[in-house]
Amino acid sequence: MKKQEILQEIKDILIKNNLTLSTAESCTGGLVSSYLTDIDGASKFIFQNFVTYSNEAKTKFLGVLPDTLNAFGAVSEQTAREMSMGLLKYADCSIATTGILGPTGGSLEKPVGLVYISVGYKDKIKVIKYISKKADTNLRHKIKKDIAKQALKEFLEFIKNTLN
Numbered sequence: 001m002k003k004q005e006i007l008q009e010i011k012d013i014l015i016k017n018n019l020t021l022s023t024a025e026s027c028t029g030g031l032v033s034s035y036l037t038d039i040d041g042a043s044k045f046i047f048q049n050f051v052t053y054s055n056e057a058k059t060k061f062l063g064v065l066p067d068t069l070n071a072f073g074a075v076s077e078q079t080a081r082e083m084s085m086g087l088l089k090y091a092d093c094s095i096a097t098t099g100i101l102g103p104t105g106g107s108l109e110k111p112v113g114l115v116y117i118s119v120g121y122k123d124k125i126k127v128i129k130y131i132s133k134k135a136d137t138n139l140r141h142k143i144k145k146d147i148a149k150q151a152l153k154e155f156l157e158f159i160k161n162t163l164n
């Protein structure tokens with residue numbers, strides 16, 4: 001499915017169901033938000049979006065617990081979950097990303113291209129572990145685009161399944 005088709009379907013579902021969406025992005029640096037606002041009518045469902053690159057921003061704006069960051073790190077399922085939970089204070093739906101773009105910063109446990117994508121609606125949250133197919137390129141912009149598109153796909157699948 002092409003990015004434009006994914007975006008249009010997200011827009012249609014959110015507007016039809018009178019739902020708002022907020023995003024919190026670390027590794028994608030606002031690209032998910034940028035893609036969402038590329039479509040006409042985004043102002044009808046986008047509420048508030050954050051780029052929470054630092055741990056301090058994750059704590060201040062999203063309520064991610066310092067204990068979570070200390071125990072599991074910024075790139076973890078637990079942090080992604082808390083990012084989405086924090087977003088659901090602002091909007092009906094959430095998309096959050098936290099990962100490693102590289103080319104440095106990766107490890108055996110957390111390789112370059114690893115991201116945790118968290119999507120939420122009301123009290124339901126799903127966290128997806130994804131490793132970018134573009135990780136072997138060592139090109140941050142390609143990894144970021146791949147992750148942002150995957151986050152949109154995951155949200156679309158989640159919201160369709162949740163509302164049905």
